[in-house]
Amino acid sequence: MTDTAPKLKQRADLxxxxxxxxxxxxxxxxxxALHTAKGRAAVIDTLAGALALQVKNHAMSHRLWxxxxxxxxxxxxxxxxxxxxxxxxxxxxxxxxxxxxxxAAQQFDACYALLDGVFRCALQNQVNSDGYTTPRLKQxxxxxxxxxx
Numbered sequence: 001m002t003d004t005a006p007k008l009k010q011r012a013d014l015x016x017x018x019x020x021x022x023x024x025x026x027x028x029x030x031x032x033a034l035h036t037a038k039g040r041a042a043v044i045d046t047l048a049g050a051l052a053l054q055v056k057n058h059a060m061s062h063r064l065w066x067x068x069x070x071x072x073x074x075x076x077x078x079x080x081x082x083x084x085x086x087x088x089x090x091x092x093x094x095x096x097x098x099x100x101x102x103x104a105a106q107q108f109d110a111c112y113a114l115l116d117g118v119f120r121c122a123l124q125n126q127v128n129s130d131g132y133t134t135p136r137l138k139q140x141x142x143x144x145x146x147x148x149x
Contacts, residue, residue, distance in 0.1 A: 019085070020081055027091070030050045030051075030054075031091070031095055034046060039099075040101060042099075043096050043099045043100040047092075047141070047145055048138045048145055049138050051141045052138035055119065055131075056134045060127070062119075062123050063123070066123070069085075069086075090112055093111060096149060111148040114147075115141075119141075
């Protein structure tokens with residue numbers, strides 16, 4: 001009987017590495033876009049457009065993030081990287097509040113959870129069906145962002 005533990009660890013390390021790199025690119029792209037936006041309306045439009053394009057064009061890659069985040073609930077192997085990525089994602093919201101002319105919301109955790117939930121549902125819709133059009137996705141994100149920004 002062979003020991004499969006080293007293979008499983010190598011697989012987990014590879015998944016972690018790929019998701020980490022992909023999410024760094026995702027976050028830096030959105031942060032760069034947000035740095036060009038000034039004012040609430042521009043921030044909502046810019047962030048909604050960026051999120052819509054991510055769902056439309058990169059749904060398969062984002063699935064890995066949600067997979068390891070869910071696995072982290074039961075497997076501590078994934079916990080450090082999910083905490084690191086989660087902090088990067090929260091920084092998007094903090095920048096959006098700043099660029100929109102607001103101080104960070106007192107209930108920012110709830111705002112982030114709402115936006116993340118909408119993103120995940122849109123992603124699931126994209127993967128499991130024909131998905132929404134890019135304009136419809138943008139409208140969906142605009143409506144959520146208008147409530148939290």
